Amino acid sequence: MGLPNASGDLSTEVEVDAFRRLFPLRFFEKHLLESIRPDARPLGRARDTTIALGAVASANGSALAKIGSTTMLAAIKMEVMTPSMETPDEGCIAIDFHMPPICSPIVRPGRPAEAAPVVAKQLSDTILSSGMINLKELSLVSGKAAWMAYLDIYCLDADGALFDAALLAAVAAFSHLEIPVVSLNDDGKIVLSEGQGLSDREPVNKEKRKVNLGSIPFSLTCILHKNHILADPTSEEESIMETFVTVVLDSSSQLVSLYKPGGPVLAYTSAIQDCIALTRQRVKELRKILEEAISGMEVD
Amino acid sequence: MSKTEYVSPEGLRLDGRRPMEMRQLRAEIGTVAKANGSAVFEMGNTKVIAAVYGPREVQNRSQQLNDQALVRCEYSMANFSTGDRMRKPKGDRRSTEISLVIRQTMEACILTHLMPRSQIDIFVQVLQADGGTRSACINAATLALADAGIPMRDIVTSCSAGYLNSTPLLDLNYIEDSAGGPDVTVGILPKLDKVTLLQMDAKLPVDIFENVMGLAIEGCKAIANYIREVLLENTKQLEYRRGL
Numbered sequence: 134m135g136l137p138n139a140s141g142d143l144s145t146e147v148e149v150d151a152f153r154r155l156f157p158l159r160f161f162e163k164h165l166l167e168s169i170r171p172d173a174r175p176l177g178r179a180r181d182t183t184i185a186l187g188a189v190a191s192a193n194g195s196a197l198a199k200i201g202s203t204t205m206l207a208a209i210k211m212e213v214m215t216p217s218m219e220t221p222d223e224g225c226i227a228i229d230f231h232m233p234p235i236c237s238p239i240v241r242p243g244r245p246a247e248a249a250p251v252v253a254k255q256l257s258d259t260i261l262s263s264g265m266i267n268l269k270e271l272s273l274v275s276g277k278a279a280w281m282a283y284l285d286i287y288c289l290d291a292d293g294a295l296f297d298a299a300l301l302a303a304v305a306a307f308s309h310l311e312i313p314v315v316s317l318n319d320d321g322k323i324v325l326s327e328g329q330g331l332s333d334r335e336p337v338n339k340e341k342r343k344v345n346l347g348s349i350p351f352s353l354t355c356i357l358h359k360n361h362i363l364a365d366p367t368s369e370e371e372s373i374m375e376t377f378v379t380v381v382l383d384s385s386s387q388l389v390s391l392y393k394p395g396g397p398v399l400a401y402t403s404a405i406q407d408c409i410a411l412t413r414q415r416v417k418e419l420r421k422i423l424e425e426a427i428s429g430m431e432v433d
Numbered sequence: 434m435s436k437t438e439y440v441s442p443e444g445l446r447l448d449g450r451r452p453m454e455m456r457q458l459r460a461e462i463g464t465v466a467k468a469n470g471s472a473v474f475e476m477g478n479t480k481v482i483a484a485v486y487g488p489r490e491v492q493n494r495s496q497q498l499n500d501q502a503l504v505r506c507e508y509s510m511a512n513f514s515t516g517d518r519m520r521k522p523k524g525d526r527r528s529t530e531i532s533l534v535i536r537q538t539m540e541a542c543i544l545t546h547l548m549p550r551s552q553i554d555i556f557v558q559v560l561q562a563d564g565g566t567r568s569a570c571i572n573a574a575t576l577a578l579a580d581a582g583i584p585m586r587d588i589v590t591s592c593s594a595g596y597l598n599s600t601p602l603l604d605l606n607y608i609e610d611s612a613g614g615p616d617v618t619v620g621i622l623p624k625l626d627k628v629t630l631l632q633m634d635a636k637l638p639v640d641i642f643e644n645v646m647g648l649a650i651e652g653c654k655a656i657a658n659y660i661r662e663v664l665l666e667n668t669k670q671l672e673y674r675r676g677l
Contacts, residue, residue, distance in 0.1 A: 238486050283513075289465060290466055
């Protein structure tokens with residue numbers, strides 16, 4: 134703070150932009166002193182969030198989630214497979230997260246983004262351990278056939294908080310998922326049936342059914358900088374201040390996952406508790422948005 | 434020979450269109466905030482998103498061209514875009530071929546000599562595939578380039594046409610495309626009236642080919658009109674926002 138500013142007077146538009154590019158940390162700290170961020174949000178507020186269900190017509194379940202500019206498209210496709218020997222009564226979920234080069238100027242074709250496998254692993258762990266989906270529901274014929282749900286999440290625009298948006302899109306896609314009707318044909322194989330059941334038995338209900346979701350996980354990523362906590366960072370904020378904490382709570386406010394992958398700032402328990410409190414509030418907002426999206430679909 | 438009727442005796446196709454009718458078009462500009470230019474283009478059920486980054490610094494110094502811009506293109510399909518889930522959405526032969534085709538088509542219309550030693554990246558992602566993905570990608574790329582403000586000779590529009598049940602059909606969907614009949618894809622520069630892309634599969638007598646190609650070119654011109662409307666509307670919005 135001892136060095137003089139390159140331009141002492143910030144009244145003209147051009148100089149503000151130049152200052153933002155040349156001295157990003159000072160630019161942000163000037164805002165943090167007033168407890169506000171460059172996009173006029175207070176420190177604890179997340180960006181506008183929207184969910185649209187059924188974005189991909191050809192998938193069994195899909196959703197498009199937007200947090201500010203960050204856009205995620207999630208789609209689920211179901212296939213029948215033989216369950217493994219250790220778990221003959223359970224189906225399987227395969228979660229894949231892609232960051233195609235359209236999402237960000239730093240992703241190059243041929244070289245996948247660094248963040249992609251990290252977020253994919255985080256998502257996989259969170260969704261499978263949260264108990265949202267009971268794998269036994271995905272079973273068809275014990276030991277012989279079960280559903281494999283392929284969840285693919287594509288990032289269409291990367292502007293910070295990738296994990297939050299991806300988790301939201303995944304959860305919304307599962308709530309939109311309809312398991313198709315199948316029946317057993319004469320060879321003992323499972324076939325997709327159009328309309329009414331064609332032959333013998335029907336291991337699943339006669340009509341497409343929705344999956345029963347247990348407790349739904351919601352998350353919030355916060356950035357720690359000196360003694361400030363910023364909720365829901367944009368990519369600019371993430372690149373300048375590198376310490377972030379992701380808290381995942383489920384709808385009954387139980388802690389599902391806590392993730393702080395290092396970073397220059399060390400967090401005291403009080404900071405972590407503040408993050409959890411912010412997340413609790415965010416979970417209420419997200420639940421409301423998800424419920425509105427679901428009831429909007431049912432009205433159709 | 435299958436007995437499937439792709440054109441009914443009344444002259445209706447499987448999805449209720451007439452042989453010379455295109456599917457419904459929908460385009461939107463500026464969908465990816467991070468990109469310099471972006472667009473979503475829908476032709477019926479085929480939905481494609483394109484993003485353009487550039488002109489920017491060349492990432493691989495050895496490929497830098499001193500007198501013109503380097504144009505790169507990548508085409509990839511989402512895993513859920515087709516009926517069955519795809520295992521390898523990019524890097525397979527079809528995606529590499531289409532990437533090359535789109536790159537060469539767009540390179541023909543970009544004024545690359547105005548931006549030497551720079552790189553223009555065009556990324557196209559297919560979200561839903563129902564036939565005509567190549568054409569939808571080229572149309573989306575044109576809109577994205579226009580949104581990015583990259584100087585071009587003319588817009589490029591593309592459309593496909595086929596020949597089934599002795600009728601030339603415009604804008605094939607997936608079922609008609611898989612029927613085994615010829616599939617002609619044309620890309621033109623509408624104002625200059627020049628053909629920049631022409632691909633055809635299967636066999637076709639030359640005079641019928643001329644008909645089918647003429648039909649595809651008509652389709653391209655109709656798409657060009659629609660794209661111009663969309664760009665004009667977008668410019669009006671930009672003017673309102675600037676207070677002009």
